[in-house]
Amino acid sequence: GDSVTQMEGPVTLSEEAFLTINCTYTATGYPSLFWYVQYPGEGLQLLLKATKADDKGSNKGFEATYRKETTSFHLEKGSVQVSDSAVYFCALYRDKLSFGAGTTVTVRA
């Protein structure tokens, strides 16, 4: 069945550092791919998405590119802030939305 594998955390880094969270997927056909974020004390919310190969999703300085050849959708941000501390979930949609295990990111001032 469809599945998402994401980089295990937790990840701790300093402000202005470069962040990458790896995500790979297994699915037949052409799923849509998402990153959701859960800030402390808040509910999950959509961060960005890509619906076809080579699409790049972007929001709040984060980017992820749908790579069909490597079945990946890695999340990147060039310069993180303390406010980016959250749990990040990679997700795949084909006939339902399936999430990865989540990666906890802590950014220190």
Add this chain to the structure above:
Amino acid sequence: GAGVSQSPSNKVTEKGKDVELRCDPISGHTALYWYRQSLGQGLEFLIYFQGNSAPDKSGLPSDRFSAERTGGSVSTLTIQRTQQEDSAVYLCASSQRQTGYGEKLFFGSGTQLSVL
């Protein structure tokens, strides 16, 4: 209301009791999901309703878990004979399906279930 509403926000119960968790999705949203989030764990898919189609129950962990969606709107997740390992945050989400594209889910705040 403007968002997905879940009730109760917190539920403490004794082992062996039955519990019901309620979800009011955003009006007009045809898709409704239930997920479970355990401490330190990711989001575990439980069940998915889409319009009038038969629900996808493939994620329900045991026959103690069941869910229904009445009139294509409100959904109730029922856990019978609760066990301590059922303790988790139960999240409901809804979306307006866009054929051929991915869905943006709107999540509720969840129900924190504690089984003593």
